[in-house]
Amino acid sequence: MFTYYLELAIRSLRRNKVLTTLMVLALGLGIGACITTLTVLKLLSGDPLPQKSAQLFYPQVDPFPMDGYVAGETKPQPTMTYTDAMNLLHARKATHQAVMTTTGAKIAPQQANAHPFYSDGVMTTSDFFGMFDVPFQYGGGWTESDDESRARVVVIADFLNDKLFGGANSVGKTLRINDHDFRIVGVLKHWAPQPRFYSLDLGGRDYGDGDAVFLPLQSARAADMAAGNTNCFDEIKDLKHLETAPCIWLGMWVQLDNSAAVADYKAFLANYARQQIALGRFHRPDTGLPDLMRWLRDEQVVPDDVRLQAGLAFGFLLICVINTVGLLLAKCLRRSQEIGVRRALGATQRTIFAQFMVEAGIVGLAGGLLGLVFAELGLLGIRHQPAEYASLAHLDVSMFALTFVVAIVASLVAGLLPAWRACVLAPAPQLKAS
Amino acid sequence: MQMRPILSTLRRHKLTATLLTLQVAFTCAIVCNVAFMIASRVQRISVPTGMAEDKLAVIQSTSIEKGENQQAQHAADLAALRGLPGVQSAVAVSYSLPLDQSESSRGTCPSKQALDRAEQINSIEGSGCMQPTQYDGTPGLINTLGLRLVAGRDFRPDEYVSTGKPTVAIITRALAQHLYPDKQALGQSMYDGDNYIRIVGVVDRFLRPNLRKPGVDDDSMIWPQRPDGSSVLYVLRSAPKDRQRVLKAAAATLLKINPNRLIDPGRVQTYTQIRAKYFQRDITMISLLFASALGLLFVSALGITGLANFWVQQRRRTIGIRRAIGATRGNILRYFQTENFLIVSFGIVLGMLLAFALNLTLMKFYELPRLPLYYLPIGALVLWLLGQLAVLGPALRAAAVPPVIATRGV
Structure with a gap:
């Protein structure tokens, strides 16, 4: 039966080539726009570490003075002072904990007459690699004693290793960063979480390639490397001695494996804030412990523009669907006589309904195919934008499937009304009219 | 022009007329807001720096x-x-x-x-x-x-x-x-x-x-x-x-x-590059908004033409009879034009309300100011023009129906 409807539908669609083309074109445009914007939205609001994000938390405290503080409204600061970061780090209240900030690393290649260049770097502590499950190609991270002894060691990214050492095992070799020699202890496999959640408030880029070098915080600071983003809340004498300055410039991540651990850590943070208030270092009691996805929402990593584009695309699809309803309705009313004849020959209302839904479904399928083409074109356009996330915009399998789901659903919704009108048509007057 | 026959015909085609009205209304609402967003971004990127x-x-x-x-x-x-x-x-x-x-x-x-x-x-x-x-x-x-x-x-x-x-x-x-x-x-x-x-x-x-x-x-x-x-x-x-x-x-x-x-x-x-870099996202957004506004108007025009075509075909006999009893080509042409004008007008009235509702929602989620009132008459004018252009082809075809159709059976 279905194949018969299919045949009928195709015959009817071919009879009105222009109208069919218009319907498919409009539906394709709407679907293409939706899938393009949804792909970007999904890309930007994705989970950077799907296996681990639920266990990663971002502790926040607030060393700022009481000025401008509104109880219950003021959020704790997004970064920490060195003192607080070290206190929390050394308390070891979590399974893993690491402190970090970004830096610009001036890298001088060994080769003669190669110019030095700047790369993105991260200054952090030894637990960074274990906590974030960072994959290594050669070697590994540094140890806690390297942190303490300010060892001049460095972990480099795959792309930097390819550039400087042609992809060979470079562990043990020396890299000159900011005029100091660092020994390479590890080379990463490709690792670039999107968004780069660990440096959101630390002055790094949000999307794109990963960082090139990872250095022990204290060693890098001893080599005069500057912090990516510094915010001071009191008179400062100089920015060289950030460790003792009243400035926030470090982010901290902790791994907490279950809800009991989370509750304990919350209590620990609140207690820490109370203690610091008693010592006169803090004035505000608020603390925060968002998990990774919550932190991304708080930080609003998805630009408003992208949401707006998605909304616009859905508005567009809505109008395309209304348009298709109108045109399908027109087509089906024009075939009143044919329906009358079929009904008189014994076709039930259900058969007529099914026949018209199949026709709508075919329009949807064609619209989906065309929409796929438009979506690929749209994403091609986005990849040519200079935005940080541009190179990541690709259609994946789930979006590919979603295209057809959206297309079929949209066309079936559009087909409902015309199909219903067609099946309730009384056959006798139609026959009489002819 | 007598309105009454048009209104009574529309009453007989409630469903299709409503659909067309809805489509015009949504288009009006979205296009007004999109135009407003384009204007505010153009204003933003053309801010003078005071320098040569x-x-x-x-x-x-x-x-x-x-x-x-x-x-x-x-x-x-x-x-x-x-x-x-x-x-x-x-x-x-x-x-x-x-x-x-x-x-x-x-x-x-x-x-x-x-x-x-x-x-x-x-x-x-x-x-x-x-x-x-x-x-x-x-x-x-x-x-x-x-x-x-x-x-x-x-x-x-x-x-x-x-x-x-x-x-x-x-x-x-x-x-x-x-x-x-x-x-x-x-x-x-x-x-x-x-x-x-x-x-x-x-x-x-x-x-x-x-x-x-x-x-x-x-x-x-x-x-x-x-x-x-x-x-x-x-x-x-x-x-x-x-x-x-x-x-x-x-x-x-x-x-x-x-x-x-x-x-x-x-x-x-x-310096031109510095400026372009600063406003790069706005420029992308302007072109996207512009393309989608054009796309929307295009799709709406398609809908109007499609339905008008259907109506003309359905009423060939009636048109023939009207021509046979003395209606001129101009009468027929104006009939379809007026019908389109009426439908688009209903759509615009509804669309203006929707435009304001949409603007209020956008104001809540994005930092967008209130939609200035003068966008509405401009939007209305654009849609009226679009409607008339879209219906022109089918209306001319209707006007070309010869009176002799009336004398023939189907």
């Missing part, structure tokens, strides 16, 4: 030597840059220009009393103090950038300092009005917490490196202070067409004078 933008180019140099006398190097670099063919003038600034994103701003008060007031209420709001951007630069900055002095004078050579704070400043007209709303700003002394700084000149405009909100985007002051960091931004003025050539020559010259420096290729730019 098309004549400027910049090149950043970062010294990798420690402890050398940076200012002597800057002076030597500037002398060499000024000697390049095509360069009309050159100055050095620490790091920033309007729309160039790195910014240094500082709390500045019209008087010491205002600062006390600010400390008392614990806020800069309402104290009379402002948070202007502070620009620096070597002598000749005003002329090289092409800023327009509207009062006072440029700095004298003896007013330039190499370290520490200067005693005089030039401010923008906007900052002058914000600091001293009811007196002449020229000659007043601003207080920044430690020092008094006398205003010796006022320039028409000088935009900030980062836009905040329209009211304070022009609050800037210039200090006669030579850059003394290892990183410096050279600003070159030349004829617009010479800029690329001058930049290439400048990069080569700087590396020849002293190769111990980094020149980031991303920071060898004409």
